[in-house]
Amino acid sequence: MSNKRSANGSGTIRKRKNGTWEARFTVGKDMYGRQIQRSVYGSTQEEVRQKLAKAVVSIDENTYVEPCKLTLEQWISEWLDAYVKDSVKPYTFDQYVSICNVHIIPALGHLKIADISPVQVQHFYNRLFRGKALSAKTIKNVHGVLHRSLNQAVKIGYLQKNPTEVCELPKCEKTKITPLESDDIKKFLTAISGHQFELVYYVTLFSGMRLGEVLGLTWDCVNFQENTILVNKQLQKTSKVKGTFHLVSTKSSNERAIVLAPTVMAKLSEMKARQEEWAEVAGPAWNNELNLVFTNELGEHLYHETVYRNYKRVVRSIGLDDKRFHDLRHSFAVMSLESGDDIKTVQENLGHSTASFTLDKYGHTTRNMKQRSAQNIEKYIHKVS
Numbered sequence: 001m002s003n004k005r006s007a008n009g010s011g012t013i014r015k016r017k018n019g020t021w022e023a024r025f026t027v028g029k030d031m032y033g034r035q036i037q038r039s040v041y042g043s044t045q046e047e048v049r050q051k052l053a054k055a056v057v058s059i060d061e062n063t064y065v066e067p068c069k070l071t072l073e074q075w076i077s078e079w080l081d082a083y084v085k086d087s088v089k090p091y092t093f094d095q096y097v098s099i100c101n102v103h104i105i106p107a108l109g110h111l112k113i114a115d116i117s118p119v120q121v122q123h124f125y126n127r128l129f130r131g132k133a134l135s136a137k138t139i140k141n142v143h144g145v146l147h148r149s150l151n152q153a154v155k156i157g158y159l160q161k162n163p164t165e166v167c168e169l170p171k172c173e174k175t176k177i178t179p180l181e182s183d184d185i186k187k188f189l190t191a192i193s194g195h196q197f198e199l200v201y202y203v204t205l206f207s208g209m210r211l212g213e214v215l216g217l218t219w220d221c222v223n224f225q226e227n228t229i230l231v232n233k234q235l236q237k238t239s240k241v242k243g244t245f246h247l248v249s250t251k252s253s254n255e256r257a258i259v260l261a262p263t264v265m266a267k268l269s270e271m272k273a274r275q276e277e278w279a280e281v282a283g284p285a286w287n288n289e290l291n292l293v294f295t296n297e298l299g300e301h302l303y304h305e306t307v308y309r310n311y312k313r314v315v316r317s318i319g320l321d322d323k324r325f326h327d328l329r330h331s332f333a334v335m336s337l338e339s340g341d342d343i344k345t346v347q348e349n350l351g352h353s354t355a356s357f358t359l360d361k362y363g364h365t366t367r368n369m370k371q372r373s374a375q376n377i378e379k380y381i382h383k384v385s
Helices: 045-060 072-084 090-108 118-130 136-155 182-192 198-205 211-215 262-285 304-317 326-338 343-350 355-362 367-384
Strands: 003-005 011-015 021-029 035-042 228-231 234-237 245-248 256-259
Touching: 011 045, 021 045, 035 045, 072 090, 072 136, 090 118, 090 136, 090 234, 090 245, 118 136, 182 198, 182 304, 198 211, 198 262, 198 304, 198 326, 211 234, 211 304, 256 343, 326 343, 326 355, 343 355
Parallel strands: none
Antiparallel strands: 003 011, 011 021, 021 035, 228 256, 234 245
């Protein structure tokens, strides 16, 4: 067995019986004046020497962090319960748990968080992308959860650095926005006429609300005098399976007021009259305790899946199989821009955090806007010629 003292006298390096190498160094003294020693290990002498050098520098700079003995699985369990559960929406928490249980823990859960290297994390992301063929967006979500969990470990002193900081993620391609064209909107409005969810689809198309926001709209947020609605919550399920429904804050947690066209307000008035009829027929069975605008005949909330499946049947019936429910929101944004609304108004109506985000998402001009631009230039040419 060899034993070698480091050049600066701050540690010793030795070869162990099993062929690996160990470096021992002093991190301070206990209450009795005895030296507190720690060890780092490696497969080669050079690897251990580098680890020792880093430890010595961190001790000199007073940034040394005791290696945490928790495995990633143990830490994630603690992190989810103590730092996440009460700080995010129930559905978001359910997604975090799913990502951890399905992807992160099976691959890295057995490792001590102090031993996880950037290279190990990078290989983990690569395997998800190449082996499991997950989308770049899904891997970005996995990275977001792992990064946030280890960032918290850094904050409380379990780690000195977050190994996910220097990892490279596969490039996410922007989802192509496919709003309904004017002719498509005409077909759509004809197709939903008389449909059980006609008013839901109509209000969504001409307000730009998200599905959860439409289903979570309450009557106290509808102002018929000023033709406005206040979007300050959404209907959300606590979990995908056997979850319960609750009203929670919007995606951005901010509220926004939208001034609606009189025709759209008339549709809301029609919905109110319809509910009054349903309540009279249902009698004691009527139960709209959440004061929702859109309900079934008994006053109960609508289900996202049911509304979405019916929407897909409608668009398929008019040859628009690729249209998603969210495309109604995109259609509202584009028709607003084509109608001459400024980008700030569109941003506020959609509830985006910044106008630059709205510009980035809808900055591409539509065919009608391009034609109008060409016509304006033509007028200018004649003016100056």
